[in-house]
Amino acid sequence: MPSFSSTHRVNHDADDMFRLVGDVEKYPQFVPLCQDLQVRGRKELADGRTVLIADMTVAYKLFKETFTSRVELRPDEQVILVEYLDGPFKHLENRWTFETSGEGVCTVGFYIDYEFRSRTLGSLMGVMFDRAFRKFSSAFEARADQVYGS
Template sequence: MPHIIKTQNSPYSAEKMFELVANFQAYPDFLPFCTAAHGEPVAPNEVHGTLSIHKGPFTKSFTTHNTMYPDETPKKIAIALVNGPFSQLTGEWRFVDTASGSEVTLDLQYQMATGFFNQALSGVFDWIAKSMVDAFCQEAHRRHAQEKTD
């Protein structure tokens, strides 16, 4: 099963990075491959998030059950598949405060469902998952850079 771990340092706090990742509805504003996003609360600190992704000839939607842990150290968002082109998808975002900001990690394990189209999508999903951490750090800079200079 493919396993992706991507970590990046950010000059912004773990709290700011957590809030950015937890805001599903904003994803199409800054993730170039995300064409639609919707978060549906299902319990306190639990959301079903549906993303529609488009890259090249591929367009797919998938839904994950996301459990938020905003008060834990490290802050994290646990991810589990509800439905989509995967037979398995689990993982988490982790946000750790550091002396210079935070360390942001996306840790995912996934298996595409059988079928030619879904197997071809595997490489696209790998690229998307790896680029997400960079995109969130860039969006945090766009949103919060002015605060750092004030």
């Protein structure tokens, strides 16, 4: 199964980065390949966690697919977990972590593991997805600079 992981130090607070990544409705404005994102449901849990069910549409040239995920925001742990529910994948797991590295600095961890249902789709989209994932860190950092200042 293809997977990708990265850690990236950014000049922004871990809480700010957690909020920015957790604001999934804004993804179409700056996330590579994300054409649309609709939150179907949101539930605030008693322990401070928030669970979202979201449909994300990714598009590249003639390719366009929508998939549904369960997104769990864990602010006390500074973790965001994404669990695949439905769409063109056989499997998709995504995890974000945010760790304070100093005053106004944090380390953002990104991990994704996925497999398309169709081998043909997987071979067509694999390279393009890999390139997009490599741009994620800089896209979120640029967005943080825009929202919170550089």
